[in-house]
Amino acid sequence: MTGAVIPPLSLSTTFKQVSPGEPMAGMDYSRSGNPSRKNFEEAIAALEGGKHGLAFASGSATTATIINMFKAGDHFISVNDVYGGTNRYFNRVAAPIGFHSTFVDMSDLKNVEAAFRPNTKMVWIETPTNPTLRLVDIKALAAIVKRHPGTILVVDNTFLSPYFQNPLSLGADIVVHSVTKYLNGHSDVVMGVAVTSNSELYEKLKFLQNGTPAIQPHTHPRPPITPSLSLSFSQAIGAVPSPFDCFLANRGLKTLHIRMEKHQENAFIVANFLESSPFCTEVIYPGLASHPQHELAKRQQSGFGGMISFRIKGDLSNAKRFFQHIKYFTLAESLGGIESLSEIP
Ligand SMILES: *Cc1c(COP(=O)(O)O)cnc(C)c1O
DSSP, X not given: OOOOSSOOOOOOSBOOEEETTEETTSOOBTTTOOHHHHHHHHXXXXXXXXXXXXXXXXXXXXXXXXXXXXXXXXXXXXXXXXXXXXXXXXXXXXGGGTOEEEEEOTTSTHHHHHHOOTXXXXXXXXXXXXXXXXXXXXXXXXXXXXXXXXXXXXXXXXXXXXXXXXXXXXXXXXXXXXXTTTTTOSSOOOOEEEEESOHHHHHHHHHHHHSSOOSOTTXXXXXXXXXXXXXXXXXXXXXXXXXXXXXXXXXXXXXXXXXXXXXXXXXXXXXXXXXXXXXXXEEEOTTSTTSTTHHHHHHHOSOOOSOOEEEXXXXXXXXXXXXXXXXXXXXXXXXXXXXXXXXXO
8 A cells, every 4th residue: 555665564463353253354363363474474485385384483382383283192203313492392391291202313214114103193303403414314204204194294494494495395294494593594583483285284283373263163173172182272372473573584584595695605614614624523514525414415405504513622621712712703502693603502
């Protein structure tokens, strides 16, 4: 209406209805749907080549919401060096309420086959992993998961962004990101997102994101609320991001391709420098020929990203001394922003 070329930030928590239960423009309450969130969700879905995007208050809230699709007693398989926060969620939050998880070394996919149980409902991976940068062959793993009907494959694509890797095209059912990292890209938003082309999974996640029944009770009966099912569809979560965070993340997406190319260019310079240094005992970067899974990286990724791990000669005190003297890198957690960061994980 105004001709604005950038969609406005939409802060209203509620939207006018023309008659009871009939919203003017498809949205009724901002937890259930918000124009700024919708813009971001549609953009990220397009970037990942998926049909549906769902944004959450953090990467961790995305993980929690996905796990709430399942019921106590279900079993998950994950990669043994999955992101620390995800590991903590599986072991310290999901396990005490009855979800079982097995963590395996997925450099050999036979380990995944061996970990399947009759109640295995989800395989959750990250590739490359944070921070050891190990890879999982997504296509080969997806083929194994497809042989177990009722099990879904979730891929955390935070470390490469959709610019360098598209897990849905390799057979994943859901791709997730910590938007906090590359997608927003400016270290000023904490947020998460899930993308899927599977409408049934989307409906379940939408219901949980929402906090109001998007799933009509007469078409999708809820299971009875018993103690063992109390985490199934009997509750919704509502862990949504703010419109302002969605606005910023959407703005970040517009430069994703330019940032990722530059991150990668810089990463190669730093990785080569470290590899030639007598003070480094190991440099881990999937773009280096010395990376044990370099061939897989070339096959399933269209680039190698901006994250590097390395080991310094000596012990922890040497590593600490190094980080007290760095000049251009800020000693701080996180990744994917426009500044250079370093840390001891
Ligand atoms: C940071 C991170 C997360 C968690 O995301 P938050 O936005 O910090 O909650 C999940 N996975 C990976 C790989 C991450 O780096």
